[in-house]
Structures are given as structure tokens and as C-alpha cells.
Amino acid sequence: MKVTISDVAKKAGVSKTTVSRILNGNYSQTTDETRKRVQEAIKSLDYSPNALAKGLKSTRTNVLGIVLANLKNPFWTTVLEGVEDTSREMGYNLMICNSNEDEEYELKHIKELRMRQVDGIVLHPTVKNTEMYRKLLEENYPVVFINRRVPYLNGHSVVMDNIKGATIAVNHLLKNGRKKVAAILYKNPYVSTWSERIEGYKGALREKGYTDNDFCVLELVEGEKNCEVITRFFEQNKDIDAIFSTNNMLTLEVQAVLKEMKIKVPEDVAIVSYDETKWAKFIEPPLTTISQPGYEMGELATQILIKEIQSEKKPIPSTIVLNPELIVRQSAGEGLKNI
Amino acid sequence: MKVTISDVAKKAGVSKTTVSRILNGNYSQTTDETRKRVQEAIKSLDYSPNALAKGLKSTRTNVLGIVLANLKNPFWTTVLEGVEDTSREMGYNLMICNSNEDEEYELKHIKELRMRQVDGIVLHPTVKNTEMYRKLLEENYPVVFINRRVPYLNGHSVVMDNIKGATIAVNHLLKNGRKKVAAILYKNPYVSTWSERIEGYKGALREKGYTDNDFCVLELVEGEKNCEVITRFFEQNKDIDAIFSTNNMLTLEVQAVLKEMKIKVPEDVAIVSYDETKWAKFIEPPLTTISQPGYEMGELATQILIKEIQSEKKPIPSTIVLNPELIVRQSAGEGLKNI
DNA sequence: TTGAAAGCGCTAACAG
DNA sequence: CTGTTAGCGCTTTCAA
Numbered sequence: 001m002k003v004t005i006s007d008v009a010k011k012a013g014v015s016k017t018t019v020s021r022i023l024n025g026n027y028s029q030t031t032d033e034t035r036k037r038v039q040e041a042i043k044s045l046d047y048s049p050n051a052l053a054k055g056l057k058s059t060r061t062n063v064l065g066i067v068l069a070n071l072k073n074p075f076w077t078t079v080l081e082g083v084e085d086t087s088r089e090m091g092y093n094l095m096i097c098n099s100n101e102d103e104e105y106e107l108k109h110i111k112e113l114r115m116r117q118v119d120g121i122v123l124h125p126t127v128k129n130t131e132m133y134r135k136l137l138e139e140n141y142p143v144v145f146i147n148r149r150v151p152y153l154n155g156h157s158v159v160m161d162n163i164k165g166a167t168i169a170v171n172h173l174l175k176n177g178r179k180k181v182a183a184i185l186y187k188n189p190y191v192s193t194w195s196e197r198i199e200g201y202k203g204a205l206r207e208k209g210y211t212d213n214d215f216c217v218l219e220l221v222e223g224e225k226n227c228e229v230i231t232r233f234f235e236q237n238k239d240i241d242a243i244f245s246t247n248n249m250l251t252l253e254v255q256a257v258l259k260e261m262k263i264k265v266p267e268d269v270a271i272v273s274y275d276e277t278k279w280a281k282f283i284e285p286p287l288t289t290i291s292q293p294g295y296e297m298g299e300l301a302t303q304i305l306i307k308e309i310q311s312e313k314k315p316i317p318s319t320i321v322l323n324p325e326l327i328v329r330q331s332a333g334e335g336l337k338n339i
Numbered sequence: 340m341k342v343t344i345s346d347v348a349k350k351a352g353v354s355k356t357t358v359s360r361i362l363n364g365n366y367s368q369t370t371d372e373t374r375k376r377v378q379e380a381i382k383s384l385d386y387s388p389n390a391l392a393k394g395l396k397s398t399r400t401n402v403l404g405i406v407l408a409n410l411k412n413p414f415w416t417t418v419l420e421g422v423e424d425t426s427r428e429m430g431y432n433l434m435i436c437n438s439n440e441d442e443e444y445e446l447k448h449i450k451e452l453r454m455r456q457v458d459g460i461v462l463h464p465t466v467k468n469t470e471m472y473r474k475l476l477e478e479n480y481p482v483v484f485i486n487r488r489v490p491y492l493n494g495h496s497v498v499m500d501n502i503k504g505a506t507i508a509v510n511h512l513l514k515n516g517r518k519k520v521a522a523i524l525y526k527n528p529y530v531s532t533w534s535e536r537i538e539g540y541k542g543a544l545r546e547k548g549y550t551d552n553d554f555c556v557l558e559l560v561e562g563e564k565n566c567e568v569i570t571r572f573f574e575q576n577k578d579i580d581a582i583f584s585t586n587n588m589l590t591l592e593v594q595a596v597l598k599e600m601k602i603k604v605p606e607d608v609a610i611v612s613y614d615e616t617k618w619a620k621f622i623e624p625p626l627t628t629i630s631q632p633g634y635e636m637g638e639l640a641t642q643i644l645i646k647e648i649q650s651e652k653k654p655i656p657s658t659i660v661l662n663p664e665l666i667v668r669q670s671a672g673e674g675l676k677n678i
Numbered sequence: 679t680t681g682a683a684a685g686c687g688c689t690a691a692c693a694g
Numbered sequence: 695c696t697g698t699t700a701g702c703g704c705t706t707t708c709a710a
Contacts, residue, residue, distance in 0.1 A: 016689090049688075056689095
């Protein structure tokens with residue numbers, strides 16, 4: 001039924017070894033003549049090797065795993081694209097898992113991937129399975145963490161400079177004459193990104209002479225109905241004239257509330273929002289955003305992972321920090337620098 | 340280094356066979372006593388089976404492949420989620436590939452997936468590799484086609500009713516008093532979805548007594564700078580008072596042009612757009628859309644695929660057609676039915 | 679109820 | 695330059 005390497009060998013009148021060598025490009029050891037015979041046999045039988053058997057023998061599968069926590073946010077689609085493109089280009093296939101921010105799923109997925117002998121894993125960690133992360137690193141299993149910092153652990157990682165992003169955002173608002181900048185975030189105690197962005201927010205304000213009393217932060221829970229909470233927040237803080245929103249979906253929620261309350265953007269309240277999206281320039285008013293290089297993060301993480309897989313000696317763990325960028329449109333009250 | 344089934348067998352003082360049986364739940368043939376010993380050994384050695392070896396032997400890998408043509412459009416992210424969730428629930432892992440609408444990539448990916456012995460494939464076909472599709476079906480390889488119809492081929496598929504979607508859209512515009520409805524699409528001769536939507540558009544107009552002369556269709560090329568073409572289109576067709584846009588990104592392009600031209604939506608021109616998105620209700624004016632059940636499509640396709648994989652005799656190929664739904668907001672000139 | 683042995687399809691010493 | 699041979703880790707007859 002299925003055609004194997006033996007069939008090819010038989011047909012070409014050579015041994016399996018020879019076929020195997022030719023398949024793997026060890027041409028140096030073969031006559032042009034036999035090589036041609038084998039290749040004809042391969043073609044005529046429409047043979048293609050069994051990757052399972054190959055992997056079993058060579059302990060390399062050329063499959064990479066990626067476990068993500070969020071497929072819905074377009075930012076992650078971009079990251080996935082970077083990972084996918086790079087994998088393909090470098091001859092790897094990709095196994096994708098969605099932890100959905102759930103530690104149990106994450107654990108199960110990592111185990112599953114290892115059972116399947118994937119050569120390495122790109123991991124957007126929930127940051128709740130510290131034990132497992134440590135184990136992976138101890139066993140020298142190739143992993144690259146992305147986007148979130150895992151404290152006290154010394155592995156490869158590619159993250160964003162969230163402090164800088166927040167700083168840029170707040171400075172932009174201040175430069176445009178705003179006096180009272182509020183920050184809004186989805187709460188998640190495990191995750192460094194939000195806390196870094198808030199840190200950046202506070203730092204930027206302090207830098208300009210604001211004191212801790214001036215900080216104005218609203219914490220929300222993702223997935224809940226937040227309209228009322230946001231409304232109340234604005235009612236209780238009438239002096240807010242600018243918002244630093246740390247998430248693109250959150251921004252849409254906030255804008256809906258502002259519209260409902262007849263608060264004008266950017267006249268009454270200016271907005272800078274995290275994450276550039278396809279729709280940012282099309283909504284009313286066009287959004288000024290902090291753009292993160294998601295594709296590059298995926299690309300780099302994959303390159304590092306593959307380098308680690310392919311190198312003999314363990315490379316020293318590195319943390320790459322990527323810079324976000326400000327894209328100026330109209331929601332923060334300034335002209336059209338970018339479009 | 341790596342712990343194998345032999346190690347467990349040795350530690351428990353039994354044979355590999357026994358361990359294997361217990362791993363696979365063939366309890367009936369084993370004493371409680373030995374079972375316990377084995378399970379302790381497994382735990383104490385932190386053993387987990389090698390899925391490659393297992394797959395090599397049993398010719399089942401419990402891995403599914405999916406090849407998509409477009410990761411960027413949020414519609415496909417939704418589909419992917421449906422596939423991912425269902426796979427996980429039913430004990431399968433997922434290998435993801437992006438053909439990027441390129442027939443060569445598609446071919447390579449399908450071959451690759453088969454080499455890796457994935458148990459079946461969910462395929463969003465470019466519809467350019469008819470030979471390969473036919474071969475898959477002939478060889479009884481489990482495949483489910485999604486979203487696009489492959490002509491003359493009799494395989495499982497899950498698609499959307501694009502004619503109905505277009506009809507609903509056009510009827511809605513007409514019902515709201517519009518007289519001259521234009522349709523806009525990205526051109527792709529291979530793909531049934533666009534032609535079906537145009538067919539639905541024409542059918543709906545004919546139904547109301549329009550003739551072929553009244554049809555007004557703009558074909559664009561995805562990825563190109565279409566602003567000027569769209570602008571010219573409106574300049575040359577001043578009487579257009581409604582647009583049926585067949586793609587969500589296209590809609591954003593069109594809206595930008597209309598804004599530029601100071602044409603008011605929905606006062607001057609009403610819009611109904613294909614595909615519901617997260618941002619649809621937040622743009623100005625909130626978009627009336629045709630919503631497609633993408634998650635369900637992914638879910639169903641995966642269920643059918645797994646059923647085919649697990650059943651002894653080939654099930655008869657079925658085509659499931661899912662219905663789109665109109666979500667009424669303001670871009671087509673009517674009140675708030677849905678929000 | 680358990681085990682021995684063969685083999686899934688491939689690769690890699692080691693000989694020749 | 696090519697072939698023989700011995701496994702990779704697991705499942706599965708078949709026999710005990």
C-alpha cells in the first residue's frame with residue numbers, strides 16, 4: 001500500500017542505505033549513475049519518506065511548537081505570521097496550541113509537544129507554570145519566551161519595551177498640552193506587560209514633576225462588561241483630559257463610552273492606544289497608537305530557537321528587547337504625521 | 340537520558356508489553372496489583388511515551404493538519420479557533436500551515452503534512468491544485484474542504500451560503516429605499532465565494548425587476564493601492580446610493596475614500612459589508628454587516644474530519660452549507676436592531 | 679494474566 | 695562508492 005524506502009531500493013536495484021544517502025543529499029558518496037537510477041525510482045513510485053520513522057531514528061523532527069494565550073487579538077495573529085513564515089523558510093513545520101491564558105492547558109500543551117518530539121517551543125507564557133519553565137530550561141530543552149518576562153528565570157526571550165512605549169505615549173499627550181492623563185488596563189497580576197506599562201506611565205509623569213497623587217489608573221477585568229465601570233470612572237474624574245489605553249480592544253470600549261457620554265475625542269479627552277491595528281486609522285477619530293513589532297518578535301524568536309536547536313553548545317541565554325513606535329493620527333489631538 | 344518504556348518495565352519488574360497495555364487502558368487483561376506497580380514506576384520516572392514511535396507502529400498520530408490561505412483576516416482567526424478548540428477537545432493536536440493563496444505552498448504543505456502522517460487535513464483550498472485534491476480523495480485520505488467549493492470534486496466540505504448572504508445584503512439596501520446598488524469585490528477567478536456573492540447580488544436585483552444594465556460591479560485586486568480606482572468609480576457613477584462590499588478590509592478602504600470625497604454614509608451612500616468584526620460597531624457610522632459563522636465552520640469541519648478518521652467505512656461525502664446573518668447597525672441607513 | 683519476539687520505516691556505524 | 699546490520703521506542707500477534 002504505502003511505498004517505503006525499501007520499495008525504492010528494490011526498484012533501483014540498490015540498498016536502502018544508498019537511497020537514504022541520496023535522499024539526504026550525501027551526494028559526494030554516490031555515482032551520478034546510481035543517483036539517477038534512484039531518483040527515477042523515487043519519482044516513478046511517487047515515494048515520499050515517512051517523517052515519523054525519520055524522527056524516531058534521528059531524534060530531530062523539524063517541527064516547532066508554539067503555544068499562545070490569545071488567538072483573538074490581531075497582535076497575536078501578526079506574531080504567529082512571523083513565526084510561521086520563519087519556520088517555513090528554515091524548513092520547519094509548526095504545531096500550534098492555544099493555552100487561552102489557562103495554566104492547565106499550557107502545561108498539557110507543553111507536555112504534549114514534548115511527547116511529539118518537537119525540536120523546540122516558542123512560548124507566550126501564562127507565567128503561572130514556573131516549575132515547568134524551570135524544568136524545561138534545566139533539561140536544556142530549546143525554548144524561547146516571548147512578550148512576557150518570566151521572573152528569576154534565565155532563558156532566551158524576546159520582549160517589548162513596555163516602559164518605553166508607555167513613556168512615549170504619555171509624553172505625547174503631555175506635549176500636546178494635556179494636564180491630567182489617566183491610564184486604563186486589563187488587570188493580570190501574573191503578567192509583566194501591564195505593570196511595565198503602568199510603571200512607564202508613572203515614570204513619565206514623575207519626570208514632568210507630577211507626584212504620586214496625580215496618578216489616575218483604572219483597572220478592569222477582561223471579558224467583563226466594563227461600560228458602567230468606565231462611565232463611573234469618568235464621572236468621578238471630571239478633570240481627565242487624556243487617556244493612555246493599554247490595549248486595543250479596551251480602547252474600543254472606552255471610545256464607545258465616551259461617545260455615549262458625549263465627551264469629544266480629542267477635544268475633551270485625548271487618547272493614545274496600545275497596539276497598531278488594521279482598523280486604527282479608520283475609526284473616528286483615527287487613533288494615535290503605540291505600534292509594537294509583533295511580526296519581528298515572532299521572526300526573531302523563531303530564529304533564535306532554531307539557532308539553539310542547531311548549535312552544538314548551548315548559546316548563552318539572551319533577552320532581546322524590541323522598541324515600540326508612536327503612530328500619530330488624530331485621537332491625541334495633533335496633525336497627521338503618519339497616516 | 341530519555342526514559343523509555345523499557346525503563347518503566349524494568350523498574351516495575353514486568354515486560355514492555357504489560358506497560359504498553361496499561362498505558363493504553365487495556366486494564367481488563369491486568370491485575371490491579373501489577374497495574375499499580377507500573378503506574379508508580381511511570382510516575383517515579385516521570386515517563387511519557389514517545390508519540391513518534393507510537394505513530395510509526397500504529398499509523399495513527401492524533402495530529403490534524405490545517406492549511407489556510409489567509410491568517411490576517413480576523414474571519415480566519417475565528418475559524419482557526421473553532422478548529423483548535425475542537426481538535427483539543429477530541430484529543431488531537433494541530434499542525435498549521437499558511438498557503439498564502441499560493442498554489443506551490445499549498446502543494447508543499449499538503450505533501451509535508453502527509454509525510455508527517457497527520458491523520459487528516461482541514462483545507463481552505465486555493466482551488467488551483469485540482470490534481471492534488473483529486474488524488475487525496477482517490478486515496479481516501481481524510482480531508483475536509485472549507486469555505487470554498489472545489490468544482491467537480493466529491494469530498495466533504497463545509498461552506499457558507501454566499502448567495503443568500505448577498506441576497507440579504509442587497510434586499511436590506513433596497514428595502515431601505517436605495518435605488519442604485521453597487522457591488523465591490525476583490526477579484527479572484529479561482530474562488531467561488533466572490534462569484535457567488537456577485538451572483539446573489541444580481542439575483543436579488545433581478546428579483547426586484549432590475550435588468551442586467553443596472554448591475555454595477557467594481558472589481559479590485561487585493562493588496563494593490565485601490566484608492567484611485569475607487570474614487571474614479573464613484574466619480575463615474577454619481578447615481579450610486581448604496582454599496583454591497585464583499586470584504587471587511589475592502590469596506591475600510593471604501594469608507595476612507597468616501598470620507599475623502601465628502602460623501603456621507605449612510606445619507607448619500609449606504610453600505611452593507613461582508614464579515615462581522617470586532618471593530619464593526621465602533622467605526623463611524625457603525626457598520627451593518629453580513630456575519631458568517633466562522634467558528635462553527637471550523638468546529639464542524641473538524642468534527643467531520645475526525646469522524647471520517649475514526650470510522651471504518653468511508654462516510655458518504657457531504658456538503659454542509661452554513662447561513663450568514665444580517666447584523667443591522669447604521670451604515671445602511673436604518674435604526675439599531677442589533678448592536 | 680503475562681512475556682518473547684517481530685517489525686513499523688528509517689539512519690548510521692562499520693565493512694568491504 | 696555501496697551494502698550489511700543493528701537499532702530508535704513502541705505495539706501486537708502468538709505462545710506460555
